[in-house]
Amino acid sequence: MKIDHIAIWTTNLEGLRNFYVHYFDASSTEIYYNHSKEFRSYFLSFDGDCRLEIMEMPRIPVSRNDIIKQCIGLLHFAIKVGPRGKVDHLTEMIKKDGYRVINEPRTTGDGYYESVILDPDGNRVEIMN
Secondary structure: OOOOEEEEEEEOHHHHHHHHHHHHHOEEOOOOEEOOOEEEEEEEOOOOEEEEEEOOOOOOOOOOOOOOOOOOOOOOEEEOOHHHHHHHHHHHHHHHOOOOOOEEEEEEEOEEEEEEOOOOOEEEEEEEE
């Protein structure tokens, strides 16, 4: 078995799509639009089997969770970008472009080299080697 995709609601479908395409080289499907539900979505693919589905539909409430505090539920997802230098470079580029870095690049206790950033909607994304 394997995870096929993770889905995220957004209020800025095109902006979120552009973020992942620009910084993480995601490839995107054509937009799916269900007129009766006013539902729109894209599937974003990276260099692997798991995809990210980003979705937008009116009347979906904004999360009341504090994006900095941890809470029960999905906390983050990780994107493997390659060598440590790529983690450093991408983290710095994202920071310079005005996005928030929660954890600067570091080696974790279990041996991973990673940083944690917030995407435009405040979702935590680990950038790892």
